[in-house]
Amino acid sequence: MRKKRSEPVYRLDAERVGKEAACELGDVRLERRMERIVGTMCKRPSASLPAMFPDESESEAVYRFLRNERLSLGRVLRGHVAHTVARAQSLRTVVVIHDTTEFSFATGRERRHGLQRHSEARQGFFGHVSLCVSVDGARAPLGCLWMQPFVRLAHLDHEAERQDWQRLMGRDFSESGRWLKGIRHSERLLGPKVSAIHICDREGDSYPLLSKLVGDGSRFVVRLSHNRTLACPSLGHLQDFVGNQPLLGEPRTVELSERLHAEKRPSSQKSHPNRPRRTATLSIRRAEVTLRRPASRKDDERCPQTLTLNILDVREVNPPVGQAPVRWTLCTSESIDSAEDCWRIVDHYRTRWLVEEFFKALKTGCAFESRQLDSHKTLLIALGLSIPVAWTLLLMRYLEREAPDSPADSVLPRDLLGFLRRVWPRGPAPDHPTVRQALLAIASLGGHFRHNGPPGWLVLHRGYQTLLTMFQGFLAASSEGGCDQS
Numbered sequence: 001m002r003k004k005r006s007e008p009v010y011r012l013d014a015e016r017v018g019k020e021a022a023c024e025l026g027d028v029r030l031e032r033r034m035e036r037i038v039g040t041m042c043k044r045p046s047a048s049l050p051a052m053f054p055d056e057s058e059s060e061a062v063y064r065f066l067r068n069e070r071l072s073l074g075r076v077l078r079g080h081v082a083h084t085v086a087r088a089q090s091l092r093t094v095v096v097i098h099d100t101t102e103f104s105f106a107t108g109r110e111r112r113h114g115l116q117r118h119s120e121a122r123q124g125f126f127g128h129v130s131l132c133v134s135v136d137g138a139r140a141p142l143g144c145l146w147m148q149p150f151v152r153l154a155h156l157d158h159e160a161e162r163q164d165w166q167r168l169m170g171r172d173f174s175e176s177g178r179w180l181k182g183i184r185h186s187e188r189l190l191g192p193k194v195s196a197i198h199i200c201d202r203e204g205d206s207y208p209l210l211s212k213l214v215g216d217g218s219r220f221v222v223r224l225s226h227n228r229t230l231a232c233p234s235l236g237h238l239q240d241f242v243g244n245q246p247l248l249g250e251p252r253t254v255e256l257s258e259r260l261h262a263e264k265r266p267s268s269q270k271s272h273p274n275r276p277r278r279t280a281t282l283s284i285r286r287a288e289v290t291l292r293r294p295a296s297r298k299d300d301e302r303c304p305q306t307l308t309l310n311i312l313d314v315r316e317v318n319p320p321v322g323q324a325p326v327r328w329t330l331c332t333s334e335s336i337d338s339a340e341d342c343w344r345i346v347d348h349y350r351t352r353w354l355v356e357e358f359f360k361a362l363k364t365g366c367a368f369e370s371r372q373l374d375s376h377k378t379l380l381i382a383l384g385l386s387i388p389v390a391w392t393l394l395l396m397r398y399l400e401r402e403a404p405d406s407p408a409d410s411v412l413p414r415d416l417l418g419f420l421r422r423v424w425p426r427g428p429a430p431d432h433p434t435v436r437q438a439l440l441a442i443a444s445l446g447g448h449f450r451h452n453g454p455p456g457w458l459v460l461h462r463g464y465q466t467l468l469t470m471f472q473g474f475l476a477a478s479s480e481g482g483c484d485q486s
Helices: 014-021 028-043 056-067 073-089 159-169 178-190 207-216 238-243 339-350 353-365 376-402 414-422 435-445 457-477
Strands: 093-106 122-134 141-150 195-200 219-223 252-256 278-292 306-316 327-332
Touching: 014 028, 014 073, 014 376, 028 056, 028 376, 028 457, 056 376, 073 122, 073 141, 073 178, 073 376, 093 178, 093 353, 093 376, 122 178, 122 353, 122 376, 141 159, 141 178, 141 353, 141 376, 178 195, 178 207, 195 339, 207 219, 207 306, 219 339, 238 278, 238 306, 238 327, 252 339, 278 339, 306 339, 327 339, 353 376, 353 457, 376 435, 376 457, 414 435, 414 457, 435 457
Parallel strands: 093 195, 195 219
Antiparallel strands: 093 122, 122 141, 219 327, 252 278, 278 306, 306 327
């Protein structure tokens, strides 16, 4: 399982992704079927299942796989998780981003079994994910370590559905406890040789969670939402105290990602308004503080009476007119002794946006919320099949932006690269194309224009899908069944 650093760890190869995803099922026939399904989904992720598998017998085999009682989301994810762990172990230190999204499906004429009500026309469930990312500035997506689906039992219509989900989630499941569960599960998988820095957004601001992480010596960066009371009454409250500390060094500029309502859970849209992609100038303050245990936890002996944390106050300087200024209050286990330490923590937190891209890749790139499946059980298996595909969508943009000068044949299969050189858009193909040259050519096949700036993963994957379709047609028409790779 462990890969040498000299080997290409990240590779755009649909067949390889399918093989890795299916390697842990423990049944040769099921593994062969899953390998075929995931490999095909990588080539046409947003297509409907009948369009992906137009042959009637093949389509029926896919639906039998989705309905197989021996399969579960966890079992289907084993192969992808195992290879995610292997990629993480080659790096030693990683970031693990934890977050929740809402998967919502149209009800149609008949309600779908086992999904909670979101509205009159929508049903669905929640998914809490732990996404593993490289800790360096490249922010390479390594894969998914955990996906916990859950519902609010009171929103289910039938007792049998509630019992079904209770068994699936576990008797000890609590919505507030999902953060610690994901963190502990990730740490067990990664083992003692990998140091994980856990990133949580404002929903992770929980005194019991923070005290548990501090007590266990876990590494973390959590954005705070509560202006908590400090242990020393004369110091006032957390945000006021840290906001009055002196600025640390000179402000810095960072790129803020675009944020759209469609990418957020409905409950988060008010606190996370739309934001265009833009450059922001940030200032930073720091302090070590001791918090008092909340009054609501005064009788909870599991929570210490006080908790000492390192805090960063990050604010935007001169935000654009009409745009809400950035303000992040971050608590962390990491050192804040120097300006370099503090900006490294800010960069760790900014990595969190990758999980939003991952959810977008699942919902838009893989069209998961458009799947016409009739129950939560089949939808969860489909989710397990979609997760390694969504990872490849993130990977494509990473390779274009962060590994531009590597040889293209280190990330693309040789025969596919040979065909790309045959159909190279906008001028002659280089003799030895780099990753950036190859992916820009692929993006051009998807409709990208250079003056629009770097291509996003949607246009990259649209071009990749076009290239694969052309390549398959070429192979079918070729008497030799291959392509000239010269």
